[in-house]
């Protein structure tokens with residue numbers, strides 16, 4: 430059945446979905462009520478049409494400026510730099526941070542040929558340069574793996590002299606990990622225990 434094979438192929442492109450799971454999902458769609466399938470399709474369509482990147486922090490947002498960047502109760506003089514939009518949710522869950530974010534959308538990896546121009550470094554520098562009031566601290570919360578470390582060191586070099594404090598989360602974060610997968614207690618401690626670099 431061509432249409433079924435096509436669905437299985439499409440599902441296999443989803444992150445973390447193997448061949449067996451793709452087949453199970455496809456079988457589920459075959460059995461599911463029409464309304465449920467339509468709801469999923471509409472949700473995907475709306476995300477594609479309605480979600481863009483915040484003009485300031487580049488997190489996902491349905492408006493030009495996201496709710497966090499527009500929130501006057503947050504500390505806009507502290508920027509926490511993360512690799513991916515999902516990392517924000519992980520940090521928010523810790524309750525240990527009330528500043529604003531900057532999403533790089535990736536990391537610098539000379540091994541894989543990804544330089545600073547492929548991630549939102551230029552945007553970060555422009556944002557810091559034009560910040561009013563000035564940025565007091567930049568927290569580098571890139572992943573604790575080789576690429577994340579490379580990115581943090583690169584940014585620390587660039588930012589020294591531009592902002593008073595450049596810090597790196599570290600304490601309790603396992604090396605080789607992914608911010609997204611670290612439990613909130615550990616991540617909360619690592620934010621509090623950040624060190625100047």
Ligand SMILES: [Zn+2]
Pocket residue numbers: 483484485486487488494495496497498499
């Ligand atoms: Zn924003």
